[in-house]
Amino acid sequence: MDYTQILYEVADGIATITLNRPEKLNANTNRMNHELVDAFDVVDADDDVRVVIVTGAGRGFCAGADLSGGSQTFSAGGSDVIGPEGVPRDGGGMVSLRIFECKKPVIGAINGAAVGVGVTMTLPMDIRLASETAKFGFVFARRGIVPEACSSWFLPRLVGISQAAEWCYSGRVFPATEALAGGLIRSIHPADELLPAARAIAAEIVENTAPVSVALTRQLLWRMLGASHPMEAHRADSRGILLQGASADAREGITSFLEKRPPVFPGKVSTDLPDIFPSQESPKFS
Numbered sequence: 001m002d003y004t005q006i007l008y009e010v011a012d013g014i015a016t017i018t019l020n021r022p023e024k025l026n027a028n029t030n031r032m033n034h035e036l037v038d039a040f041d042v043v044d045a046d047d048d049v050r051v052v053i054v055t056g057a058g059r060g061f062c063a064g065a066d067l068s069g070g071s072q073t074f075s076a077g078g079s080d081v082i083g084p085e086g087v088p089r090d091g092g093g094m095v096s097l098r099i100f101e102c103k104k105p106v107i108g109a110i111n112g113a114a115v116g117v118g119v120t121m122t123l124p125m126d127i128r129l130a131s132e133t134a135k136f137g138f139v140f141a142r143r144g145i146v147p148e149a150c151s152s153w154f155l156p157r158l159v160g161i162s163q164a165a166e167w168c169y170s171g172r173v174f175p176a177t178e179a180l181a182g183g184l185i186r187s188i189h190p191a192d193e194l195l196p197a198a199r200a201i202a203a204e205i206v207e208n209t210a211p212v213s214v215a216l217t218r219q220l221l222w223r224m225l226g227a228s229h230p231m232e233a234h235r236a237d238s239r240g241i242l243l244q245g246a247s248a249d250a251r252e253g254i255t256s257f258l259e260k261r262p263p264v265f266p267g268k269v270s271t272d273l274p275d276i277f278p279s280q281e282s283p284k285f286s
Contacts (some may be wrong), residue, residue, distance in 0.1 A: 005032040007057070008039050013050040013206035014199060015043050015104075022058025027066035028117045030080050033091040036121075037098045044103050050211055052102065052201035054125065055109040055195065061134065066114025092117040092149030100122060100124040101221060103215040103269050105205055109198040110134045111191065120149035123158060126218065128175040129183045131194045136184065137173035157225050159183045166186045198271060200238075210249040210265040212272050216240050223277065239276040247272070 007018040015040050019026035043049050056062055066205045083089040094155070099106055099121070108125040117136040122128050138155070147168055155164040163182045167174070179185045189197050205214060220240070244250055244272050249267040256263035 001029075001035060001038040001280055003035050003039070005029065006035045006039060008042070010046070012203065013048065014053060014202045015039075015046075015049045015051070016055065018103070019054070019056045019062050021025045022056075024066060025060030025063035025113060026056045026058070027063045027068075028092065028121075029066050030091055032082050033095050035140065036095045037064045038249075040098045040102050045270060047211070049104060049272050050206045050214075051102055052106045053109055053195070053198050053202060054122070055198075058112070059133070060112035061110045061114040061116075062116075062118030062121070063113050064118050064137075064139065065268060082271070083172070092120055092150045095121050096124050096149040096151075096154070103218070103273065105202075105218060107198050107202060109194050110136075110185070111194055113116070115139055116143075117149055118132045120147065120151040120154075123149070123151055123154035124222075129187050129189060129194060129198050129201075130179060130185045131191045132188055133191060134176040134178060134179070134185075134188075135173050136179050137171065138168045139171045139173065141169060142171035207262070210253060210267055211269045212247070212249055212265075212267040212274075213244065215273055216244070216276060219277070239278075240274075243274040243276065245279075 003020075004022055005019070007016075007020045009016050017036070019032065021027060021029075021032070033103060040052075043052055067195050081089045081091070081094065095117075105127070106125040108122040108128040110128060110130040112133055113130065113135050114130075115135070116121060119138060138147060138151070139177045151168075155168070158164075159167075159182050167182075176185065180188055187197070194257055220233065220236060223236075227233060247267060249265045252263050252265055
């Protein structure tokens with residue numbers, strides 16, 4: 001796919017996806033959603049990509065849905081993709097689900113306003129950093145709609161039900177300091193230090209860890225948020241230890257540690273990722 005509303009680049013094992021409608025504060029469109037889903041497909045297929053950073057061009061991260069269509073913006077539903085019973089699928093939800101299914105760690109470098117879908121799309125990202133100028137808002141009730149992008153599942157799990165309820169019921173826009181205090185973001189940085197801080201986290205992952213191990217760990221952490229009992233984690237852990245414990249990655253991890261040298265892990269996510277959830281198929285939208 002040719003990208004017109006995002007930028008995609010790879011360097012040093014890190015893919016950087018930049019929302020690229022700076023003249024509109026990167027306001028979200030159906031086209032942007034399709035491009036984001038495609039970009040994460042590219043990420044998963046490319047073994048040279050170990051970590052993803054998502055940020056925005058210009059002074060905003062994403063100002064929410066593009067409202068240039070006026071009062072009828074949401075009247076046709078969430079996107080141009082039709083789901084069951086003729087109901088249009090929520091475009092932000094399609095992006096969130098694709099990020100959730102990504103096999104690589106995802107870091108959000110939130111460089112400015114992140115409102116509506118601009119904040120909900122970051123919830124399935126693993127780590128969120130923000131600039132000092134960033135602002136956040138779950139503004140749906142102020143627009144007469146409801147939270148989208150699967151945020152009713154993600155947000156309470158990230159910040160707790162009480163904090164999620166306050167932000168969503170009020171619909172107010174709040175600063176990065178409140179986002180930090182509420183547990184939504186990891187840290188706050190001067191604008192010119194935001195991307196370097198995100199890249200430093202990404203580089204630590206790239207340089208020290210096994211890609212397959214990280215992919216499995218990401219699946220374990222996210223999927224177990226919905227588990228009904230720790231036994232589900234124990235079963236998946238046990239399969240993972242059995243399968244990875246006999247792998248070339250495990251041999252390299254131990255040998256490099258004993259030899260006091262940096263590891264060179266041979267496993268590839270595209271070909272060597274085992275299924276440790278054989279009885280837990282991901283739900284499909286149908």
